[in-house]
Amino acid sequence: MTGREGSPLRLVPDVPTPPVTPDLDDVLRLVARSDEAAYEVLYDAVMPRVLGMARRVLRDPSMSEEVAQEVLVEVWRSATRFDRSKGSAMTWMLTIAHRRAVDRVRSEQALGAREERVAVRDAAAAPFDSVAEEVETRLEHEQVRLCLGGLTDLQRESIELAYYKGYTYKQVGELLDVPLGTVKARMRDGLVRLRDCLGVER
Amino acid sequence: MSEDVHALVGAYALGAVDDVERLVFERHLAQCADCQGELPSLLAAVAKLGGAQLATPPAQLRASVMARVARTTQLAPLTAPSGHRRRSGLSRVLAVAASIAVVLGIGGVAVEQQRLVHERDRSDRIAAVASDPDKRTRVMPVVGGGTAEITDAGGAALVSLRGLPTAPDNRTYQLWKKLPDDSVVSLGVLGRSPSKTTFVDNLGNSTALAVTIERDGGADQPTTTPTVVMPL
Numbered sequence: 001m002t003g004r005e006g007s008p009l010r011l012v013p014d015v016p017t018p019p020v021t022p023d024l025d026d027v028l029r030l031v032a033r034s035d036e037a038a039y040e041v042l043y044d045a046v047m048p049r050v051l052g053m054a055r056r057v058l059r060d061p062s063m064s065e066e067v068a069q070e071v072l073v074e075v076w077r078s079a080t081r082f083d084r085s086k087g088s089a090m091t092w093m094l095t096i097a098h099r100r101a102v103d104r105v106r107s108e109q110a111l112g113a114r115e116e117r118v119a120v121r122d123a124a125a126a127p128f129d130s131v132a133e134e135v136e137t138r139l140e141h142e143q144v145r146l147c148l149g150g151l152t153d154l155q156r157e158s159i160e161l162a163y164y165k166g167y168t169y170k171q172v173g174e175l176l177d178v179p180l181g182t183v184k185a186r187m188r189d190g191l192v193r194l195r196d197c198l199g200v201e202r
Numbered sequence: 203m204s205e206d207v208h209a210l211v212g213a214y215a216l217g218a219v220d221d222v223e224r225l226v227f228e229r230h231l232a233q234c235a236d237c238q239g240e241l242p243s244l245l246a247a248v249a250k251l252g253g254a255q256l257a258t259p260p261a262q263l264r265a266s267v268m269a270r271v272a273r274t275t276q277l278a279p280l281t282a283p284s285g286h287r288r289r290s291g292l293s294r295v296l297a298v299a300a301s302i303a304v305v306l307g308i309g310g311v312a313v314e315q316q317r318l319v320h321e322r323d324r325s326d327r328i329a330a331v332a333s334d335p336d337k338r339t340r341v342m343p344v345v346g347g348g349t350a351e352i353t354d355a356g357g358a359a360l361v362s363l364r365g366l367p368t369a370p371d372n373r374t375y376q377l378w379k380k381l382p383d384d385s386v387v388s389l390g391v392l393g394r395s396p397s398k399t400t401f402v403d404n405l406g407n408s409t410a411l412a413v414t415i416e417r418d419g420g421a422d423q424p425t426t427t428p429t430v431v432m433p434l
Contacts, residue, residue, distance in 0.1 A: 034276060043267065051263075052255035068259070069267050076271045080279040087242045087249075094249040102217045110364075110397030140254040162218035163251050169213040170220075181209065188212030188244075195247035 024089040032079035039076060046090070047072060050097045057101040057164055067104050071097045098163070105166035147197035155190030158183055211237050215244040221399055222332045222360060229329040328401050331355045344413070345429040352411065352432045358403035361411065361432070369394040369415050376416045378424060379408040386412075391420040408434055 022041055030038035050071050054064035075093055082092050148156050157176060161167045167175065173183045207230045213219050214227045231237050331337060334355035341351045348365035361377070369375055375392040377400060389402055392413070402411065412428040 032276070032279065036271075039271060040268070043264065047259045047263070047267075048256040049253045051259050052257040053252035055257050056252065056255055064257075065260070065263055069263060069270070072267045073270050073274055076276065077274050078277050080277050087245055090253065091242075091246045091249040094253050095245055098248070098252050099217055107397055110395060140250070144250055144254045159216060159251070162213070162216040163248065167218060168220050168223075169210075169218045172218065184209040184213055186212075187216055187218065188209065191212050191215060191244045191247050194251075195243050198247055198250050200243060200246040200250060 024093075025084055028075075028079055028082050028089040028092075031076065032082065042075070043072060046075075046093055049090075049094065053094065053097055054101050057098070057105060057166060063104065063108075064101075067100050068097070071100050074100070102166035109166075143198060147194050150197055151190050151193055152186070154178065154182075155186045155193065158186045159190050159194070162187065208234070208237060211240055212244065215241060215248050217248075222328060225325050225329045226332050229326070229333075324401065327358055327403060328360065331358050331360055331401075340432070342430060342432065345427075350413065350430045350432060354405070354434060357405045358401065359405060359411065359434070361400045361402060363392070363396045363400075363413070366396060366429075372418045373415050374418055374420060375429075376414055376420050376424070377402070378412045378414065378428075379405065380410045380412060382407055382409055386424060388420060388422070391416075405434060410434055 022045060024042065024045060027038050027042050027045070031042055047068065051064060051068045054067045054071075055061065058064045058067060071093070074096055082089060086092075087095075148160075151159070154176070158169070158172050158178075161172045161175060162169065169183045169187060170180060172178075172187075173180045176183070178186075207227060210219065210223065210227045210230075214224070219227065231241065331353060337353050337355035339351065339353040341349050344350050344363065344366055347367045348363060351362045351364070353360045363375070366375065374394055375396050377389040377392055378386050379389055379402070380386050389400075389411070392400065411432040411434065412424070413430050414424045414426045414428050416425060
């Protein structure tokens with residue numbers, strides 16, 4: 001088999017190398033120095049999660065894409081603000097993503113558009129790009145599901161209403177008919193329990 | 203009161219606070235070592251809630267993002283080492299402004315400095331109104347539907363309009379302040395569907411705030427009867 005003009009003949013078939021998961025903290029640090037190649041690596045590593053999260057909170061696919069896009073642009077714009085002592089790069093980016101998704105949910109609510117919008121059920125996500133990634137996410141997903149199951153009903157409900165629906169703790173208190181002090185305390189001790197169950201590092 | 207603020211750490215990590223509470227908590231966080239210690243691991247737990255699902259992004263999304271990034275300026279790095287407590291708002295702002303000055307060149311300094319001082323100062327003042335023990339809060343109905351909540355303290359106010367009907371096409375809500383001589387000054391337009399909290403300062407001796415519906419872009423003086431008047 002001849003190679004293309006100018007390129008050496010290959011005598012040994014290519015051995016596929018498993019994808020190397022980049023250390024996102026390092027990649028983000030490069031992005032903070034305007035390294036566009038690093039940004040492309042970051043995008044590919046992180047966009048599927050940001051989009052997945054936006055879909056979970058917003059439901060509507062085109063709104064989710066809009067928010068996901070804003071998040072990734074914001075990550076580029078404020079990469080210099082990432083402070084490793086406050087948490088991992090992934091946590092930083094997913095925190096920005098959740099904040100944007102919730103802001104969007106709340107402004108849609110204010111416009112009354114939410115009631116009119118037909119609830120778009122998350123279609124089964126498009127096939128994953130690699131089997132390894134798929135397995136990893138299923139495991140994480142299972143882990144989250146199990147750990148949520150270990151919370152009390154009130155802990156789990158307050159957390160889920162806040163996280164997936166964008167409700168404030170006051171709105172959660174109204175919805176569940178629970179005093180505000182209790183809602184705040186359950187959110188806090190629920191997260192502590194979740195954290196310990198998931199075994200998160202900083 | 204301080205016990206209340208600590209208890210917000212879980213709600214804050216979940217994003218389950220409104221804009222004003224967020225500022226109040228962040229102001230507290232800057233001075234509370236316990237909260238600073240607790241927050242990162244809670245944020246990490248919260249991130250796991252959302253990070254466990256993947257969705258394959260469409261190819262054109264990548265292209266759109268790359269195009270936008272190509273024309274987006276990055277924030278300059280902060281010069282103060284992270285992990286240090288803010289000494290005073292102003293010194294931190296000036297440190298940031300100095301680093302931006304290096305990027306922008308001398309001409310840009312005054313504008314950036316002013317803008318940064320303005321932003322920092324503004325969020326401090328918003329938090330100050332919300333935490334003032336002598337603040338007054340009143341809620342009143344708005345003609346046409348919805349409510350207006352006003353919290354005022356020390357010459358500044360936070361105004362939240364909720365559930366207002368969307369203004370007709372080509373019209374907008376506008377906020378005004380009334381002075382003791384009955385003259386009226388515009389505080390800006392609020393859009394067709396106001397939903398964010400508006401911060402107003404330099405109230406001085408204003409006697410009331412009011413909201414009217416005006417033509418798109420706002421009017422110099424109110425042309426319609428106010429939908430709500432908030433006496434000060």
